[in-house]
Amino acid sequence: MKSKIIGALLLLLLSITITACSNSSDSKIESSKTQALSENNMNLAVEAYKTVLQNKAEFHSTDNKKKVYLNDFLTNEELYGTQFKVTRFTVLDMDGDKIPEVVLELKKDDFYEVLHYMNNEVYGYIRSYRQLENIKFDGTFGWSNSAFNDGIGKLKFKPEGCEIDNLGYCDADKYFIEDKPVTEETYDSFFKEEDRKTDAVWYEFTQNNIETELSASSTQNKSMTQTTIPIASVNETIEENSNVGDNIDSSKSQFEKGYYDYKGTINNNLYIQMSIYPLGQEIVGSYIYEKEKKEINLKGKAGENAIVLYEYDLQGKNTGIFRGTMNSVDNIQGTWASPDGKKTYPFALDLVSNLPGVEYGKRYGVSEGDNAAENFVMQIQSYVINNNKEALAEQIAYPISTKVDGKVTKIKTKDDFVSHYDQIINLNFKQAISDTFAKYLFANYQGIMFGNGMHNLWISEVMTTGGTSKLMITAINN
Numbered sequence: 001m002k003s004k005i006i007g008a009l010l011l012l013l014l015s016i017t018i019t020a021c022s023n024s025s026d027s028k029i030e031s032s033k034t035q036a037l038s039e040n041n042m043n044l045a046v047e048a049y050k051t052v053l054q055n056k057a058e059f060h061s062t063d064n065k066k067k068v069y070l071n072d073f074l075t076n077e078e079l080y081g082t083q084f085k086v087t088r089f090t091v092l093d094m095d096g097d098k099i100p101e102v103v104l105e106l107k108k109d110d111f112y113e114v115l116h117y118m119n120n121e122v123y124g125y126i127r128s129y130r131q132l133e134n135i136k137f138d139g140t141f142g143w144s145n146s147a148f149n150d151g152i153g154k155l156k157f158k159p160e161g162c163e164i165d166n167l168g169y170c171d172a173d174k175y176f177i178e179d180k181p182v183t184e185e186t187y188d189s190f191f192k193e194e195d196r197k198t199d200a201v202w203y204e205f206t207q208n209n210i211e212t213e214l215s216a217s218s219t220q221n222k223s224m225t226q227t228t229i230p231i232a233s234v235n236e237t238i239e240e241n242s243n244v245g246d247n248i249d250s251s252k253s254q255f256e257k258g259y260y261d262y263k264g265t266i267n268n269n270l271y272i273q274m275s276i277y278p279l280g281q282e283i284v285g286s287y288i289y290e291k292e293k294k295e296i297n298l299k300g301k302a303g304e305n306a307i308v309l310y311e312y313d314l315q316g317k318n319t320g321i322f323r324g325t326m327n328s329v330d331n332i333q334g335t336w337a338s339p340d341g342k343k344t345y346p347f348a349l350d351l352v353s354n355l356p357g358v359e360y361g362k363r364y365g366v367s368e369g370d371n372a373a374e375n376f377v378m379q380i381q382s383y384v385i386n387n388n389k390e391a392l393a394e395q396i397a398y399p400i401s402t403k404v405d406g407k408v409t410k411i412k413t414k415d416d417f418v419s420h421y422d423q424i425i426n427l428n429f430k431q432a433i434s435d436t437f438a439k440y441l442f443a444n445y446q447g448i449m450f451g452n453g454m455h456n457l458w459i460s461e462v463m464t465t466g467g468t469s470k471l472m473i474t475a476i477n478n
Helices: 002-053 070-074 184-196 207-213 216-228 370-385 389-393 414-419 427-435
Strands: 059-061 066-068 086-092 101-106 111-118 121-128 141-146 149-158 161-171 174-177 180-182 258-266 270-279 282-289 294-302 306-312 318-328 331-337 344-356 400-404 407-411 447-452 455-463 469-477
Touching: 002 111, 002 121, 002 207, 059 070, 066 070, 086 207, 111 149, 121 149, 121 161, 149 184, 161 184, 174 184, 180 184, 207 370, 207 389, 258 331, 270 294, 270 344, 282 306, 294 318, 318 344, 370 389, 370 427, 370 447, 370 455, 370 469, 389 414, 400 469, 427 447, 427 455, 447 469
Parallel strands: 059 121
Antiparallel strands: 059 066, 086 101, 101 111, 111 121, 141 149, 149 161, 161 174, 174 180, 258 270, 258 344, 270 282, 282 294, 294 306, 306 318, 318 331, 331 344, 400 407, 447 455, 455 469
């Protein structure tokens, strides 16, 4: 009898084990299927957008209430009373589903046409400039109905039309964030945080750019990057999170006006880069994990020998705390801890560059602003990664001296650059440009440097024949 009971128990345990393994296996298979499905949808969307932009396929125009070719849509005077011309486009995720949209800038009274992939087809939604102001890299944007009614939102798409999903807005003298009433001061801070975000990257509407920016790999990288760029909390302060910073006398801070850029590690094996700036009584900035290129915003305080920095996720939730000590700003050491204190790791930072006296938000000293400079760098990086020779050649101030087969050569024209492209943009140079994060860039009176070590390029503002300034590549060190 005893042996029968033991046998039954063993059989039951074996059954449970098999079931558990089966569930685990099923879960992994399901996860793989989900990932494959997501990647497949991305590829389908990219190809669908490309054929629409090349006027090879129709799309659902929600305003026309029918399928149209892009060229017919642009010249349909009956519906809009005017003809449109596409000048630029951007590719970004405007509704948070990890499948990007394509936004076309229409020159004629400032309109946009937003292309969205849904139900295996492309839908188009026209928006006025005031409904889609200051589009950011993460897909958020501003809108305004009047001086007393504006806000920040993302888009929600339906087959018959799209609407704004408000993240925050004001109506007369009432202010809301995520539909919750807030003070005017909190709302103003929220608006300023939105303004500090990276702007959308716009591309000239050319066939080369359509091919390059709507390649599956390029678009997938954009989507991944957008979902990992967090914004700082706008309604939480150091004091609300913790009293750790209370004992820091910020009036004795060693940090003077300017940007401080660091490289270092967390737990001796996670390599990070950090850039911070003393703004009023606080220290603000961000850091990235070099492996993930994931930017995380920081906010804290610094005293004579101590610094505390709080990090925030996409929703503004505190996700970690740096507590450090320093004899000088050259080196900071301390402990990174999770908000609940259950996880702690040592960290160490070494100062690699300092931009003294620079105004906050004017790191690069260019007339178009920091966001424009970083967007330009990202565009150049995209051209290099995708071997877009012609587009890259357009961004160079000629003549320019660089090495061709190891010999310094003066490149005089765009055609000259394209013909020597493989010798100039060699594998080592391409790798350095591809691996560099388009933030925390070194800058001085010569311009902005982008790259690693001996392989880099320099970007400066150049006066055009029309008397305006334009960011261009002024040096290639390969």
